[in-house]
Each structure stands twice: as structure tokens, then as C-alpha cells.
Amino acid sequence: MKAVSIQTFGDPSGMAVIDVPDPSPGPGQVLVQTVAIGVGGVDAVVRRGTLGGYGFTEGHIPGSEVAGRVIAVGDDVDAAWIGRRVWAFTGVGGAYAELAVARIADVTALPDALSSIDAVTLGSAGPVAHFALAHARFTAGDSLLIRGAAGSIGILAVQLAGSGPIAVTTSSPSRGERLRKLGATVVLDRDGNGVGPAEYDVVLDIVGGPGLPSFVDRLADNGRLVSVGVVGGYPPADFGMAFLRSFQRSRSFATFSLNTVPEETRNQVRASIFADPPEAVVHDVLPLAEAAGAHRRMDAGEVFGRIVLTTGAN
Numbered sequence: 681m682k683a684v685s686i687q688t689f690g691d692p693s694g695m696a697v698i699d700v701p702d703p704s705p706g707p708g709q710v711l712v713q714t715v716a717i718g719v720g721g722v723d724a725v726v727r728r729g730t731l732g733g734y735g736f737t738e739g740h741i742p743g744s745e746v747a748g749r750v751i752a753v754g755d756d757v758d759a760a761w762i763g764r765r766v767w768a769f770t771g772v773g774g775a776y777a778e779l780a781v782a783r784i785a786d787v788t789a790l791p792d793a794l795s796s797i798d799a800v801t802l803g804s805a806g807p808v809a810h811f812a813l814a815h816a817r818f819t820a821g822d823s824l825l826i827r828g829a830a831g832s833i834g835i836l837a838v839q840l841a842g843s844g845p846i847a848v849t850t851s852s853p854s855r856g857e858r859l860r861k862l863g864a865t866v867v868l869d870r871d872g873n874g875v876g877p878a879e880y881d882v883v884l885d886i887v888g889g890p891g892l893p894s895f896v897d898r899l900a901d902n903g904r905l906v907s908v909g910v911v912g913g914y915p916p917a918d919f920g921m922a923f924l925r926s927f928q929r930s931r932s933f934a935t936f937s938l939n940t941v942p943e944e945t946r947n948q949v950r951a952s953i954f955a956d957p958p959e960a961v962v963h964d965v966l967p968l969a970e971a972a973g974a975h976r977r978m979d980a981g982e983v984f985g986r987i988v989l990t991t992g993a994n
């Protein structure tokens with residue numbers, strides 16, 4: 681099969697289309713002929729090599745979510761899956777390819793009405809947004825600030841949060857306008873400046889980085905800041921002081937990872953998102969062979985929503 685692999689970590693020019701042997705599904709796994717492949721922010725982090733210490737080596741096939749058709753199953757998997765259209769999480773890698781294996785526990789059947797392109801735009805980011813809001817004990821009527829809202833997770837959080845006051849940070853007024861059309865009511869710049877409430881009940885933070893402590897100062901009494909991603913790098917090591925200095929405000933901090941949500945619960949939420957989908961914001965659709973170009977566009981910060989790769993299969 682054709683796959684895209686990272687031959688050299690660093691710049692996108694280190695990615696190449698290669699021929700590799702077809703994978704076969706092991707026990708508890710399925711083999712998916714991929715139609716669409718989601719390109720996520722974490723794929724760029726892996727490609728840059730900053731996760732090198734986690735054991736990725738040159739030749740690694742990046743990507744973690746695909747949609748397509750099951751063409752084979754391993755031992756212990758019901759053969760009735762063969763021929764079904766599915767969304768699948770492949771783990772941290774293995775998705776930028778014409779064929780991908782996934783554990784059956786990480787597979788969700790696709791309704792006919794949902795395209796493969798939309799499935800890989802919603803399938804991972806939707807549950808992350810849903811459970812991150814729940815982890816923050818967000819309820820209707822709470823004021824919400826989503827930091828880094830123009831990515832796939834933030835866009836879903838804006839849509840899933842309902843009709844209350846929803847502030848977003850973004851890098852340009854035009855991106856802010858697009859977020860308003862999706863449900864944001866307040867648009868702030870990346871530093872949190874703009875016309876809007878001074879404080880929020882919940883801050884959903886996808887950015888991290890040096891700016892995080894100033895957003896602790898934007899929490900209301902009993903406010904909750906949940907860290908969902910670190911696209912701007914890790915915050916300063918002493919960021920916890922921002923909480924301690926305002927001890928009497930009973931603010932709190934938590935990280936959130938989808939890994940801690942039981943598989944069955946996450947799969948149920950994904951299936952309900954697929955059955956009644958919010959808007960899937962697809963920035964562009966490119967052939968699999970243009971994966972490096974997709975990464976260049978991510979690195980340039982021009983992507984709003986998701987870039988999706990396609991293989992030509994259907």
C-alpha cells in the first residue's frame with residue numbers, strides 16, 4: 681500500500697510517500713480501507729520530533745483517525761463488520777495510509793448520511809470537546825472562554841456549549857467572524873483583549889504556553905480552568921502561583937485527556953455526535969500524497985478547522 685512516512689523528523693520536507701507491506705489485523709482488530717484521514721495538530725507535534733523521546737523512530741507513519749470501510753477482521757471480531765463504513769482511531773500513528781488497523785474498541789459505525797470527510801473532522805475532536813466541557817463541570821448559563829478556539833477541538837466546543845455567553849480567543853478578526861457564525865458571542869485576541877466579560881466560570885484552554893497564567897486571572901469565583909492541549913507549548917513551571925495568589929476565590933485547575941473516559945462512554949458520545957452532527961468545519965481536502973503540504977499549512981497557522989487527506993477509495 682501507499683503510506684506517508686516521516687523519514688526525517690523536523691520540517692514537513694522530511695515526509696515522503698512510500699510503499700509498505702499491507703498491514704493485517706491482529707486479534708481484536710479490524711483492517712480499514714481508508715477513504716479520509718484527519719490531519720491533527722498532534723501529528724505536527726510528532727513530525728517536529730518533539731515527542732521523539734516517546735519512542736517514535738524514522739519511518740513512523742503519522743495520523744490517528746481514519747474513515748473508510750472494514751475489509752478484514754482479526755480473531756475475536758465479528759465478521760459482520762466486513763463491508764461496513766466506519767470511523768476508527770488508529771493510536772498515535774498509522775493513519776496516513778491506504779490501509780489502517782484499529783482495535784475494534786476504537787471503531788464507530790458511520791451513518792449513511794455522514795461523509796467520511798466529516799467523520800474525521802468530528803470523530804476525535806467532538807468527544808474531546810464534549811468531555812472537556814463535562815470535566816469543567818460546565819452547565820448551561822455558565823460563562824465560557826475557549827482559548828485557541830479556531831482548531832478542530834475549539835470549533836466543536838463552541839458548537840456543543842449551547843447558547844450561553846461563549847468567548848473565544850483567535851488571531852484575526854476574520855477568524856473571529858467565522859467563530860461568531862458557529863456560536864461565539866465574544867471575540868478576543870490571543871492575549872484575551874477585547875470587549876467582553878472580565879471573568880468567566882470556565883476557561884477551556886487548548887493553548888497553554890507563557891500566556892496561561894494571565895487567563896487564570898480571568899476566572900470568576902469558583903471558576904474552573906481545564907487544560908485540553910498545549911499548542912503554544914507548556915506553561916511556565918510556576919503557573920500554579922496564579923491560583924495560590926488568588927486563594928480566596930476558590931478557583932481550580934485540571935488537565936483533561938480523552939484517555940481517561942471509559943471506551944464505551946466515549947464511543948456512545950461519538951455515535952450520538954455522528955447521528956446528529958454539528959457543523960464539520962473542513963479547511964481543505966487534499967490527496968494523501970500531499971500530506972507534507974497539509975503540514976506546511978498547519979505550521980503557517982492558516983488552518984481553520986480540519987485539513988483532511990483522501991485516498992481516492994470510497
Ligand SMILES: NC(=O)c1ccc[n+]([C@@H]2O[C@H](COP(=O)([O-])OP(=O)(O)OC[C@H]3O[C@@H](n4cnc5c(N)ncnc54)[C@H](OP(=O)(O)O)[C@@H]3O)[C@@H](O)[C@H]2O)c1
Pocket residue numbers: 720721722808827828829830831832833834849850851852855870886887889907908909910911912913936937938939981983984
Ligand atoms: N485532551 C485530549 O484528550 C486531546 C485529544 C486530542 C488532541 N489534544 C491536544 O489538542 C491540541 C490540538 O487541538 P486542535 O487541533 O484543536 O488545535 P490546533 O488547531 O492545533 O490549534 C488551535 C488554535 O490555537 C491557536 N494557536 C496556535 N498556536 C498558538 C499560540 N502559540 N498561541 C496562541 N494561540 C495559538 C490557533 O488559532 P488562532 O490562530 O486563531 O489563534 C489554532 O487554530 C494538541 O495540543 C493536542 O495534543 C488533546
